[in-house]
Amino acid sequence: MDMGTGHYREGGKPAPVGYDMPEGIDVRGRYDEEFAKILTKDALQFVADLQREFRNHVKYAMECRKEAKARYNAGALPGFDPTTRYIREGDWVCASPPPAVADRRVEITGPVERKMIINALNSGAKVFMADFEDALSPSWENLMRGQVNLRDAVNGTINFHDKARNRVYKLNDQIAKLFVRPRGWHLPEAHILIDGEPATGCLVDFGLYFYHNFAKFRQTQGNGFGPFFYLPKMEHSRQVVISQCCVCDFHASFVDVQPLGVDMEAKIWNSVFLRAEKMAGIERGSIRATVLIETLPAVFQMDEILHELRDHSVGLNCGRWDYIFSYVKTFQAHPDRLLPDRVQVGMTQHFMKSYSDLLIYTCHRRGVHAMGGMAAQIPIRDNPKANEMALELVRKDKLREVKAGHDGTWAAHPGLIPPILEVFNANMGNNPNQIQTITRPEASAITEDDLLQLPRGVRTMEGLRLNTRVGIQYLAAWLRGIGSVPLSNLMEDAATAEISRVQNWQWLKYRVELNGDGLGVRVTPELFGRTVEEEMERIEKEVGTEKFKNGMHKEACKIFTSQCTAPELDDFLTLGAYNHIVIHYPKSVGSPRL
Numbered sequence: 001m002d003m004g005t006g007h008y009r010e011g012g013k014p015a016p017v018g019y020d021m022p023e024g025i026d027v028r029g030r031y032d033e034e035f036a037k038i039l040t041k042d043a044l045q046f047v048a049d050l051q052r053e054f055r056n057h058v059k060y061a062m063e064c065r066k067e068a069k070a071r072y073n074a075g076a077l078p079g080f081d082p083t084t085r086y087i088r089e090g091d092w093v094c095a096s097p098p099p100a101v102a103d104r105r106v107e108i109t110g111p112v113e114r115k116m117i118i119n120a121l122n123s124g125a126k127v128f129m130a131d132f133e134d135a136l137s138p139s140w141e142n143l144m145r146g147q148v149n150l151r152d153a154v155n156g157t158i159n160f161h162d163k164a165r166n167r168v169y170k171l172n173d174q175i176a177k178l179f180v181r182p183r184g185w186h187l188p189e190a191h192i193l194i195d196g197e198p199a200t201g202c203l204v205d206f207g208l209y210f211y212h213n214f215a216k217f218r219q220t221q222g223n224g225f226g227p228f229f230y231l232p233k234m235e236h237s238r239q240v241v242i243s244q245c246c247v248c249d250f251h252a253s254f255v256d257v258q259p260l261g262v263d264m265e266a267k268i269w270n271s272v273f274l275r276a277e278k279m280a281g282i283e284r285g286s287i288r289a290t291v292l293i294e295t296l297p298a299v300f301q302m303d304e305i306l307h308e309l310r311d312h313s314v315g316l317n318c319g320r321w322d323y324i325f326s327y328v329k330t331f332q333a334h335p336d337r338l339l340p341d342r343v344q345v346g347m348t349q350h351f352m353k354s355y356s357d358l359l360i361y362t363c364h365r366r367g368v369h370a371m372g373g374m375a376a377q378i379p380i381r382d383n384p385k386a387n388e389m390a391l392e393l394v395r396k397d398k399l400r401e402v403k404a405g406h407d408g409t410w411a412a413h414p415g416l417i418p419p420i421l422e423v424f425n426a427n428m429g430n431n432p433n434q435i436q437t438i439t440r441p442e443a444s445a446i447t448e449d450d451l452l453q454l455p456r457g458v459r460t461m462e463g464l465r466l467n468t469r470v471g472i473q474y475l476a477a478w479l480r481g482i483g484s485v486p487l488s489n490l491m492e493d494a495a496t497a498e499i500s501r502v503q504n505w506q507w508l509k510y511r512v513e514l515n516g517d518g519l520g521v522r523v524t525p526e527l528f529g530r531t532v533e534e535e536m537e538r539i540e541k542e543v544g545t546e547k548f549k550n551g552m553h554k555e556a557c558k559i560f561t562s563q564c565t566a567p568e569l570d571d572f573l574t575l576g577a578y579n580h581i582v583i584h585y586p587k588s589v590g591s592p593r594l
């Protein structure tokens with residue numbers, strides 16, 4: 001057995017046993033006997049195989065993102081790719097949805113936390129999306145416990161004893177179908193080094209979950225299909241002309257098949273799925289995934305993404321919060337495209353409605369689910385009137401979605417399942433979905449201008465304050481290991497916090513006028529500095545001095561303000577903050593460069 005640097009317990013003392021690591025792999029996260037049942041030699045070997053096969057493709061895709069950013073920063077606008085018109089206009093369909101998940105009218109989402117997994121699976125939702133992404137702070141403990149929890153959930157043995165309330169949680173007979181969302185391509189996993197480099201986060205999440213669960217899942221949940229996934233934050237990374245890839249032969253092989261306009265990020269996922277199916281000895285097309293359309297570039301590539309994944313697709317989803325974040329990020333150098341206050345950028349704004357309509361049209365034309373997104377409201381326990389108002393907003397949002405043709409939608413909290421189900425049941429009846437019944441042909445006329453149209457609204461001091469307060473409070477929670485939080489009775493997660501961050505950055509960069517306040521005030525570093533101070537005082541008052549001191553607020557404030565005032569916009573809030581939650585064992589050994 002390799003007794004490398006990963007074999008240490010808390011306190012730095014050598015442990016009697018350790019992770020059994022294949023050649024070239026170094027696990028630098030804390031040793032735990034439960035984790036060791038996930039980080040088996042064979043499972044790690046599978047992750048390493050994926051990493052070695054796809055790392056250069058992922059690197060290349062990230063380089064393409066940089067190139068696209070440079071183009072947008074130089075004034076270009078994202079749009080439909082003329083070279084892939086043949087895909088958009090072609091008459092093809094994806095594989096039919098697996099019967100086990102034909103009906104996905106309400107999906108609950110949540111981090112891979114043990115009690116929440118049980119509550120979500122028991123919630124009455126059709127699907128539970130277990131999240132390693134927007135709702136999870138990707139600490140080693142959270143990720144590995146999440147894998148343990150999911151294995152137990154798939155095995156049907158998961159339980160939880162809440163000692164404080166003396167309440168035992170276990171699964172009902174009827175449970176939601178499980179989808180798993182790995183991290184995005186951009187995030188590394190610093191606790192697992194493969195050939196000396198941090199592994200790609202999503203390949204670790206996918207690889208470990210797939211390896212341990214594919215067989216049981218297909219038997220008990222997928223009726224012969226599965227496992228099922230959600231894929232986040234893809235961008236287009238399209239090539240215009242490729243003769244030879246700069247880092248590998250990968251392109252050369254698929255360039256021959258599709259010489260132009262390739263959607264590479266979806267192609268990598270498809271190849272990962274093929275590789276996993278081969279390893280498992282299961283039929284091609286067993287794994288199914290719903291892709292979140294949550295970046296501005298990707299909205300112009302929905303057909304291309306579905307086409308790449310056509311044997312593995314089970315639809316697209318409107319990831320509305322990251323989509324708004326991506327709009328600001330993509331137009332970071334376009335002062336003529338500044339958004340109004342975050343609260344005014346809702347789904348009825350023309351660009352958001354166009355995005356949702358085009359997604360429904362595209363998915364139904366290709367025979368797959370068009371999933372709606374997340375309303376931010378959550379139940380308000382201590383105020384019945386405010387609670388009813390929040391539920392009414394959720395009902396309204398869901399009614400708009402189901403009438404537009406969405407086949408299902410997301411719920412952030414078990415208390416929202418009954419009202420959302422009611423709306424979908426009333427409009428969909430016994431049909432499992434609306435793929436055949438609402439085709440939205442008129443949406444084929446949606447143009448680039450529709451998708452890019454600047455939302456209406458104004459910018460206010462309250463908008464700046466809210467962005468600042470939410471950004472700091474969310475980041476403080478994230479640093480403490482909590483990836484989704486209730487703030488002012490709304491759900492906040494990495495995607496909503498990103499909007500706050502990039503909007504502050506952009507308003508500061510362009511010294512924008514807060515035109516909704518009628519005072520002609522501009523967002524300057526001085527104004528922002530004062531706002532940060534005042535909002536920190538407000539947070540301290542709200543949470544209490546003790547919690548404030550121990551709650552990582554000062555650290556969060558430092559990271560958040562430095563990102564808001566940086567000369568160049570950081571691509572991701574969580575990427576910049578990630579080093580703060582990495583803990584290597586043994587602690588005496590230096591950290592690898594990320």
Ligand SMILES: CC(=O)SCCNC(=O)CCNC(=O)[C@H](O)C(C)(C)COP(=O)(O)OP(=O)(O)OC[C@H]1O[C@@H](n2cnc3c(N)ncnc32)[C@H](O)[C@@H]1OP(=O)(O)O
Pocket residue numbers: 108109110111115116117119120131134135321322374378379411412413414484485486490491492493495496
């Ligand atoms: C932009 C996007 O990507 S959206 C998708 C990612 N975001 C998410 O998934 C957010 C998921 N939701 C949540 O994390 C939580 O609902 C929050 C943080 C918004 C609110 O949390 P809380 O205020 O703690 O909820 P609250 O106290 O009302 O919880 C009541 C009960 O419901 C459970 N619960 C709340 N939300 C969920 C959920 N999403 N899944 C399962 N159980 C849940 C709690 O565990 C608690 O259970 P208990 O009574 O057995 O103890």
Ligand SMILES: O=CC(=O)O
Pocket residue numbers: 134292294318319320321322323373374495
């Ligand atoms: O992941 C969902 C989103 O809205 O972002």
Ligand SMILES: [Mg+2]
Pocket residue numbers: 134232233292294319321322495
């Ligand atoms: Mg998202």
